[in-house]
Amino acid sequence: MLFIKNLFLSLSFASLFLFSFSLVQAQDVGVTDEIVYEKTSLSKDIRQLKLQYRGELEEYRNLENLYLIAKDQYYKLGTLASLEDAVQKTKETMNSRGKVLETYLRLLRLNLLSQPGIELPEKKIAEQSLLSALQKLEQHRQEIKKPLDKPKIAEISEDFEVLIDQIEESVYQTLTVMAIGELQTIHDKAIILKHDMEVEIATAGGALKSTERKRSFDETDRVLNNLKPEFDAVEEKFTKPTIAGYKEVYRSIGNNLSLIHSTLSRALTFLRELLKI
């Protein structure tokens, strides 16, 4: 009787465990699906925008060549017909340039949104800056669509010189935050991977191997920890940009990022070696 009771109890526990396990699995699958779906949809948009951007850039180059020829003709001939042609080609080239920039900014925004490892406030600020630049660019293109003459073209050209400074600021702010975030994510993942490996394989394979592995893990740890001051330095430059703006910040952090990249590469080589010990 006691045996049957025990059997029944153990069967009940086993079925309860299996049921809860299947629920957890189902939840996991749901969450993963959602993430995958989001990523896939963004990467699909990015792919489409990239194709559009390449096409528009190609079109711009062709129009730019025609504009340069028309401008040259106007200065050589000085006729009304050549002026009309030059105005028309300038207008088309300006519009095409605006389209290229617009698509580029949209592409950059999607890349920013799809990239993990960037702190949300920083991501929001960079996105707002891109959206503001896009809005101004749209207004600029509306101006180009209006009937133009030589003085109006000169006015729009001057306006664009101011606008392009703002666009460059937004673009380099985004490129900087993305470059830092990309390497920061890899750094974080490398630390987690090293930790997981340490937990799983540190003691495997006998005492001799354990000692060797311990030394290797310590060395990898040192390499990864040495990157923290480098990241702090880059972050400092980003949060306190000089008067020259984010274009200068992006240029100046190049060396720091290269150093971080090569150090991360060394740490990953260490981890690969560790798997072979």
Place this chain on the structure above:
Amino acid sequence: MKPDMMPDQTQFITESPLYAEAEVADVSEKFLSEQELKQRQQKKIKRIVIGMAIFLFVAVSIFILIKSRSRIEKEEDSKAEEIELDEVIVGPFNQRLLELEKELELADPNQEELPFPPIDFEISLEE
């Protein structure tokens, strides 16, 4: 009658102790000379040493055999453990590491994925 047979059997019985073979072992040590005693002791020691040597040889052989067998077993165990380590543990880590290496390759700061568009900032009709 055979020539080597004694006709008088009574005489044979009385003389029989004379025909019996003298047993060396039974001879009391006190009847042996000093040299004979020494020889006897040396022989004994020799036998003991040889016996000990044979015993030691056999014991050492058995010990080596057991030791080598256990070492082979240990090696086989550790090999099996390593194979297990490779397949079960290292596999997923290898995959994660591979993904990280790919990500790092794409994150090379010297290779810009989205450089600023190469456009003319000063399009105008002015010279």
